[in-house]
Amino acid sequence: MRAVIIAVGDELTSGATVDTNSAWLADGLGRRGIAVARHVTVGDDTGAIAAAVAAAAEADVVLITGGLGPTADDLSRQGLADAMGAELREDARQIERIAARFASFGREMKPSNRSQALVPEGARPIDNDWGTAPGLAATVGAARVFVLPGVPREMEAMFAAKVFPELPAAGAVARRLIHTYGTGESDVGETIVDLMARGRNPAVGTTAKAGVITVRVNASADTPGEAEALADEAAAEVRRRLGELVFGEGPGTLPAAVGELLAAAGETLATAESCTGGLIARMITDVPGASRYYLGGAVAYANEAKTDLAGVDPALIEAHGAVSDEVAEALAVGIRRRLGADWSVATTGVAGPTGGTDAKPVGLVCMAVAGPTGGEVHRRTFPGDRDVVRGRAALALLNHLRLALTGSAAQRENR
Amino acid sequence: MRAVIIAVGDELTSGATVDTNSAWLADGLGRRGIAVARHVTVGDDTGAIAAAVAAAAEADVVLITGGLGPTADDLSRQGLADAMGAELREDARQIERIAARFASFGREMKPSNRSQALVPEGARPIDNDWGTAPGLAATVGAARVFVLPGVPREMEAMFAAKVFPELPAAGAVARRLIHTYGTGESDVGETIVDLMARGRNPAVGTTAKAGVITVRVNASADTPGEAEALADEAAAEVRRRLGELVFGEGPGTLPAAVGELLAAAGETLATAESCTGGLIARMITDVPGASRYYLGGAVAYANEAKTDLAGVDPALIEAHGAVSDEVAEALAVGIRRRLGADWSVATTGVAGPTGGTDAKPVGLVCMAVAGPTGGEVHRRTFPGDRDVVRGRAALALLNHLRLALTGSAAQRENR
Numbered sequence: 001m002r003a004v005i006i007a008v009g010d011e012l013t014s015g016a017t018v019d020t021n022s023a024w025l026a027d028g029l030g031r032r033g034i035a036v037a038r039h040v041t042v043g044d045d046t047g048a049i050a051a052a053v054a055a056a057a058e059a060d061v062v063l064i065t066g067g068l069g070p071t072a073d074d075l076s077r078q079g080l081a082d083a084m085g086a087e088l089r090e091d092a093r094q095i096e097r098i099a100a101r102f103a104s105f106g107r108e109m110k111p112s113n114r115s116q117a118l119v120p121e122g123a124r125p126i127d128n129d130w131g132t133a134p135g136l137a138a139t140v141g142a143a144r145v146f147v148l149p150g151v152p153r154e155m156e157a158m159f160a161a162k163v164f165p166e167l168p169a170a171g172a173v174a175r176r177l178i179h180t181y182g183t184g185e186s187d188v189g190e191t192i193v194d195l196m197a198r199g200r201n202p203a204v205g206t207t208a209k210a211g212v213i214t215v216r217v218n219a220s221a222d223t224p225g226e227a228e229a230l231a232d233e234a235a236a237e238v239r240r241r242l243g244e245l246v247f248g249e250g251p252g253t254l255p256a257a258v259g260e261l262l263a264a265a266g267e268t269l270a271t272a273e274s275c276t277g278g279l280i281a282r283m284i285t286d287v288p289g290a291s292r293y294y295l296g297g298a299v300a301y302a303n304e305a306k307t308d309l310a311g312v313d314p315a316l317i318e319a320h321g322a323v324s325d326e327v328a329e330a331l332a333v334g335i336r337r338r339l340g341a342d343w344s345v346a347t348t349g350v351a352g353p354t355g356g357t358d359a360k361p362v363g364l365v366c367m368a369v370a371g372p373t374g375g376e377v378h379r380r381t382f383p384g385d386r387d388v389v390r391g392r393a394a395l396a397l398l399n400h401l402r403l404a405l406t407g408s409a410a411q412r413e414n415r
Numbered sequence: 416m417r418a419v420i421i422a423v424g425d426e427l428t429s430g431a432t433v434d435t436n437s438a439w440l441a442d443g444l445g446r447r448g449i450a451v452a453r454h455v456t457v458g459d460d461t462g463a464i465a466a467a468v469a470a471a472a473e474a475d476v477v478l479i480t481g482g483l484g485p486t487a488d489d490l491s492r493q494g495l496a497d498a499m500g501a502e503l504r505e506d507a508r509q510i511e512r513i514a515a516r517f518a519s520f521g522r523e524m525k526p527s528n529r530s531q532a533l534v535p536e537g538a539r540p541i542d543n544d545w546g547t548a549p550g551l552a553a554t555v556g557a558a559r560v561f562v563l564p565g566v567p568r569e570m571e572a573m574f575a576a577k578v579f580p581e582l583p584a585a586g587a588v589a590r591r592l593i594h595t596y597g598t599g600e601s602d603v604g605e606t607i608v609d610l611m612a613r614g615r616n617p618a619v620g621t622t623a624k625a626g627v628i629t630v631r632v633n634a635s636a637d638t639p640g641e642a643e644a645l646a647d648e649a650a651a652e653v654r655r656r657l658g659e660l661v662f663g664e665g666p667g668t669l670p671a672a673v674g675e676l677l678a679a680a681g682e683t684l685a686t687a688e689s690c691t692g693g694l695i696a697r698m699i700t701d702v703p704g705a706s707r708y709y710l711g712g713a714v715a716y717a718n719e720a721k722t723d724l725a726g727v728d729p730a731l732i733e734a735h736g737a738v739s740d741e742v743a744e745a746l747a748v749g750i751r752r753r754l755g756a757d758w759s760v761a762t763t764g765v766a767g768p769t770g771g772t773d774a775k776p777v778g779l780v781c782m783a784v785a786g787p788t789g790g791e792v793h794r795r796t797f798p799g800d801r802d803v804v805r806g807r808a809a810l811a812l813l814n815h816l817r818l819a820l821t822g823s824a825a826q827r828e829n830r
Contacts, residue, residue, distance in 0.1 A: 012438070013450075013453065014441055015437070015438040015439060015440070015442035015443075015451070016442070017438065018433065018434075018438040019434070019454075022434075022456070023427070023434070024430060025430070026428060026430030027429070027431070035428075035429075037458070038428065038455065038456065038457055038463070039454075039455070040453065040455055041454035043451075052453075198488075207426065273693075273696075277696050277700025277701075277705070278686075278694065278712075279697045279700075280693070281693025281714040282693040285694075285766075285805075286692075286802070288769070288801055290692070290716070294692075295716060296714045296716035296724065297693075297714045298711065298724060299700075299711045301696075301706060302709075305685075306711075308753055309711065309724055353703055386701075386703055
């Protein structure tokens with residue numbers, strides 16, 4: 001069972017916009033056991049669209065996104081009609097639906113929107129409950145063809161509700177994602193090298209993104225139950241081998257994992273950030289419900305702010321410099337006391353691109369964790385530009401906090 | 416002059432990774448006046464790669480990324496050789512370069528890396544100064560074909576240094592990006608509708624991203640000088656019509672525009688964030704050199720943190736609730752005083768997904784600006800999920816600050 005995905009739009013071919021729809025759809029097809037042979041992106045050009053559809057007709061499934069808007073450069077309807085050798089006809093029911101949608105906003109349908117109700121003879125419209133443009137379903141050669149709007153929100157909703165259930169199922173697939181932090185991709189790979197051998201089921205692979213190494217497990221079977229069982233077994237083995245490197249699964253993130261540990265212990269957190277400048281606070285508060293455990297913190301960018309907000313002694317900054325283990329520790333201890341938190345984290349460093357010295361180069365970050373039983377300071381020099389240094393430091397420090405929380409929870413249990 | 420871009424990798428066809436290389440390369444080709452007819456993505460499969468290259472041979476330029484790694488599933492070298500009807504031969508100079516690169520890290524070259532020095536007969540290797548995989552240059556049919564590594568950092572550096580200068584130039588192109596904030600895309604479009612007419616040169620278009628509407632100007636001419644002059648003229652007209660909606664150009668961002676205004680006035684900024692939870696501080700400190708004007712701030716998530724870090728009277732929170740115009744204003748006034756800043760901004764709101772009431776629904780954000788001549792509070796309800804609400808509120812507040820800074824600068828000049 002093979003699929004081809006076609007994205008339509010001059011903004012895509014010209015590079016003004018990155019096509020994220022095709023990857024999203026490929027992932028969705030994969031969950032149905034359908035492998036994607038090829039993605040193709042063409043511009044707003046009837047001939048190019050028709051040619052791409054015709055060339056994809058050897059596949060079992062063809063998904064097309066974009067080119068369904070109301071303006072003269074929206075040509076996917078015509079392109080599909082040309083590939084089918086059919087004429088476009090106005091669909092009365094879709095005209096009604098589009099007019100009703102405008103009416104629901106208290107507006108009148110514009111004449112240009114009539115074009116959105118055009119359907120090639122032999123194709124059928126797919127209701128769009130999230131926007132004005134109906135989708136299209138047709139058969140070209142051996143292929144079942146679906147056309148969806150290019151707006152990601154509409155496309156995703158329509159695919160999930162209207163297309164996915166109609167797809168031919170090629171067996172069952174179950175997936176697991178296991179996230180690790182603290183070592184490189186090659187180290188993770190060596191630990192599970194036998195599970196990653198080509199041709200095995202479940203298929204196991206790794207991807208690295210900003211220091212997080214994720215192990216992907218894809219299990220195929222005849223029934224969903226068998227696939228889930230295979231995936232669970234492999235995921236358990238991966239977790240066993242990787243031990244405390246593993247911080248989460250599925251949609252889990254490192255800040256969410258930290259949050260779950262804090263919430264489970266009924267403990268609170270404060271932050272004091274110099275070089276990360278609010279990034280750690282933002283990552284923590286990205287997680288819904290963070291107010292259960294996160295009190296707040298200081299963005300202590302200027303030296304005076306380190307003193308005014310986190311109570312760092314100016315003499316300490318004078319003696320060791322703002323970027324120092326001592327000041328990182330003082331920031332963590334100070335903000336923890338100021339806000340009455342159980343735990344705190346703090347950063348101070350040289351994010352760059354300027355401000356580095358031989359002793360304190362660009363990329364150096366001092367990271368502190370303070371908790372009920374004391375504190376720790378870690379000092380690392382991260383390679384990369386300003387964004388990378390800040391992002392890596394934030395993740396590294398959150399991982400130190402996670403390990404401290406895990407250790408603290410283990411101590412409690414042993415007591 | 417037309418190009419085809421081919422991306423290679425199972426992680427791309429399966430949707431595990433979004434292909435950003437093709438859009439980046441399309442933009443680069445556009446700067447050389449070369450239009451991109453099609454993007455194609457194929458998996459790690461020699462036959463699929465060779466077929467994609469052969470099908471692209473009607474183009475003038477073909478760019479291929481990925482499949483140049485050292486493992487058995489890196490097949491772009493073989494795919495190109497098959498499309499050329501040629502054999503792969505080991506290139507002695509590339510073997511030396513790869514070994515030298517390993518030696519520079521104090522490591523020995525692994526046997527698998529020898530495969531990276533393979534070059535189809537009739538093709539030529541392109542030195543990679545940023546990684547181990549050399550690129551390839553060849554001619555297939557009428558097309559000049561370039562193969563580059565899939566790692567974006569290596570790909571971008573090699574394209575800029577080694578491929579771009581070799582591309583046939585199809586006239587000169589000059590581009591401008593003019594960023595606006597404060598109104599919708601259709602309003603911006605109506606203001607410049609005549610400049611956006613199809614077929615005009617410069618071509619003018621708009622794109623919307625997270626509330627920022629960007630006007631793109633693409634001017635074509637025979638010489639770079641003429642193209643630049645055309646682009647400057649059109650950009651000046653766009654700026655004139657859009658007035659104070661315009662906050663920046665080119666790579667400029669709203670936080671950078673605010674930073675330039677502060678630095679020009681020699682003034683300083685502090686932040687106090689509840690619902691945005693550090694996001695505004697992070698955006699401000701994303702800009703290199705932010706320490707010239709940014710002192711720091713409070714992430715005042717819990718009520719106690721609003722009091723402890725920004726001096727908000729608990730009775731005020733009790734009387735009006737944490738999400739209120741009064742508390743937003745008190746946060747701004749309090750952090751400005753605490754840090755001795757010239758300006759401050761503050762947020763308090765309901766980011767969701769829970770915590771909303773009829774009076775204070777999810778999406779409601781109270782945003783305050785305080786400055787040398789007083790303050791202002793803005794209250795808006797943003798649609799969308801937690802991320803969208805926080806992101807929109809941060810941009811909206813930074814834009815209020817920008818307008819206040821611009822007004823303040825104008826007053827100074829009139830005095």
